[in-house]
Amino acid sequence: MNYDIIIVGAGPGGIFAAYELTKENTDLKIAVFEAGNPLDKRKCPIDGDKVKSCIHCNPCSIMSGFGGAGAFSDGKYNITNDFGGTLYEYIGKEKAIELMKYVDDINMKFGGEGTKLYSTANTELKKVCMQNKLKLLDASVRHLGTDINYVVLENIYEVLKDKVEFKFRTPVTMIEAIEGGYNIITAVGAYTCKKCVVSVGRSGSKWIEGICSDLGIETQSNRVDIGVRVELPAVLFSHLTDELYESKIVYKTEKFEDKVRTFCMNPKGSVVTENTNGIVTVNGHSYEDPAKQTDMTNFALLVSKHFSVPFKDSNGYGESIARLSNMLGGGVIVQRFGDLIRGRRTNKKRMADSFAKPTLNAEPGDLSLVLPKRILDGIIEMIYALDKIAPGTANDDTLLYGVEVKFYNMDVKLNENLETSYKGLYMIGDGSGVTHSLSHASASGVFVARDILKS
Numbered sequence: 001m002n003y004d005i006i007i008v009g010a011g012p013g014g015i016f017a018a019y020e021l022t023k024e025n026t027d028l029k030i031a032v033f034e035a036g037n038p039l040d041k042r043k044c045p046i047d048g049d050k051v052k053s054c055i056h057c058n059p060c061s062i063m064s065g066f067g068g069a070g071a072f073s074d075g076k077y078n079i080t081n082d083f084g085g086t087l088y089e090y091i092g093k094e095k096a097i098e099l100m101k102y103v104d105d106i107n108m109k110f111g112g113e114g115t116k117l118y119s120t121a122n123t124e125l126k127k128v129c130m131q132n133k134l135k136l137l138d139a140s141v142r143h144l145g146t147d148i149n150y151v152v153l154e155n156i157y158e159v160l161k162d163k164v165e166f167k168f169r170t171p172v173t174m175i176e177a178i179e180g181g182y183n184i185i186t187a188v189g190a191y192t193c194k195k196c197v198v199s200v201g202r203s204g205s206k207w208i209e210g211i212c213s214d215l216g217i218e219t220q221s222n223r224v225d226i227g228v229r230v231e232l233p234a235v236l237f238s239h240l241t242d243e244l245y246e247s248k249i250v251y252k253t254e255k256f257e258d259k260v261r262t263f264c265m266n267p268k269g270s271v272v273t274e275n276t277n278g279i280v281t282v283n284g285h286s287y288e289d290p291a292k293q294t295d296m297t298n299f300a301l302l303v304s305k306h307f308s309v310p311f312k313d314s315n316g317y318g319e320s321i322a323r324l325s326n327m328l329g330g331g332v333i334v335q336r337f338g339d340l341i342r343g344r345r346t347n348k349k350r351m352a353d354s355f356a357k358p359t360l361n362a363e364p365g366d367l368s369l370v371l372p373k374r375i376l377d378g379i380i381e382m383i384y385a386l387d388k389i390a391p392g393t394a395n396d397d398t399l400l401y402g403v404e405v406k407f408y409n410m411d412v413k414l415n416e417n418l419e420t421s422y423k424g425l426y427m428i429g430d431g432s433g434v435t436h437s438l439s440h441a442s443a444s445g446v447f448v449a450r451d452i453l454k455s
């Protein structure tokens with residue numbers, strides 16, 4: 001065998017698996033195959049000047065490379081079983097929290113020290129939400145910020161690079177089961193290993209689907225979350241963000257009893273574009289460094305959809321909606337809430353007259369031509385509900401960017417060790433469908449590393 005262990009994907013799942021496997025300086029021979037670039041070579045060409053919107057690089061520097069999709073993220077590590085994945089269903093709630101705390105300790109050791117840990121425990125805001133038909137979910141949130149998150153990754157790489165062989169710009173094309181292990185096939189050659197940890201995240205969703213189908217590993221379709229990113233003056237949400245930083249709030253609509261939830265809140269942050277397999281959607285982040293902060297706060301409002309029979313391609317549904325917005329707006333569309341309610345397009349003039357200044361240069365347009373009525377109605381209802389706990393949310397100048405789509409990988413059938421039906425072939429992180437967040441993905445990496453070390 002060329003290696004004892006090959007890890008596919010250098011996102012948080014892969015990185016933390018590699019860290020834990022090498023922590024005690026074992027003699028294991030480990031390689032990490034990553035489709036993207038090393039951290040210092042990851043650069044999105046959008047500069048708002050010469051390159052204004054996504055030019056579909058391959059690999060996409062936002063989603064791929066050392067650090068994975070999380071490298072330029074806001075670095076919010078949510079320590080909770082309430083959202084961010086279903087790791088606890090495999091390993092138990094206590095273990096899942098213990099591992100997320102362990103990941104937090106490592107992040108502190110590698111440069112995160114001094115960053116703030118927020119908590120919903122004992123907050124009065126829970127009651128205020130309840131009084132207004134909203135539910136605040138429980139969590140502790142470590143906010144590293146985009147800048148510190150990058151430093152932590154740099155420091156972890158410095159330690160790992162001498163213990164693990166990194167092969168960047170080397171996408172794995174196929175995995176074959178062979179006697180005593182696996183044959184990992186790439187464009188530049190095939191490598192054998194005894195055990196393989198697959199952690200390819202959301203950008204590897206199509207690929208992992210193919211691998212599971214080739215190997216006969218059972219999968220189940222997952223949900224897709226569709227909605228918009230809301231941006232408003234930071235001061236309107238400051239009573240929530242100062243205390244909790246990120247509040248995960250759920251609302252049940254009166255019209256359809258659908259659940260709409262807030263997601264990825266970025267106080268004083270910026271709205272950004274995201275490219276998943278060529279489809280441009282919207283996201284957001286914020287910096288810990290006050291010098292890089294803005295006057296605006298952004299967060300997503302999402303509605304989950306899960307299809308089963310006869311159509312079960314939930315991600316395909318989300319993709320079609322995102323493609324529609326890409327077709328009409330050339331990428332991301334932005335609309336003032338007041339224009340949406342009045343049934344008219346936001347144009348350049350209305351945008352220029354707006355009190356709220358957008359942090360992303362998106363095309364002014366009409367989101368009602370893109371989002372299905374049921375989803376849009378839910379979002380509008382929730383904006384009015386949020387207006388009761390944060391007056392001003394439903395102002396005419398509140399900006400809505402669309403579309404935001406959270407693609408979820410299908411669920412791979414795994415045992416309680418996150419191992420597939422093939423002994424020694426593990427699937428972890430967002431790629432497995434088990435996790436949807438930095439903390440859960442990282443914890444899943446630590447968990448399988450310990451399982452491998454045990455054996």
Ligand SMILES: Cc1cc2nc3c(=O)[nH]c(=O)nc-3n(C[C@H](O)[C@H](O)[C@H](O)COP(=O)(O)OP(=O)(O)OC[C@H]3O[C@@H](n4cnc5c(N)ncnc54)[C@H](O)[C@@H]3O)c2cc1C
Nearest residue numbers: 009011013035064065068069073172201204429430437438
């Ligand atoms: C802009 C943005 C902001 C975010 N903010 C937050 C946040 O604040 N908090 C939070 O909890 N989550 C956030 N997320 C989500 C978070 O980044 C992911 O949940 C997390 O990165 C998942 O980790 P992972 O290791 O499973 O996969 P990923 O981070 O997606 O890493 C997978 C890696 O595998 C590589 N890969 C894919 N296919 C192959 C292949 N065939 N061969 C080799 N390599 C391959 C990819 O290039 C990628 O580098 C954000 C995501 C984005 C895009």
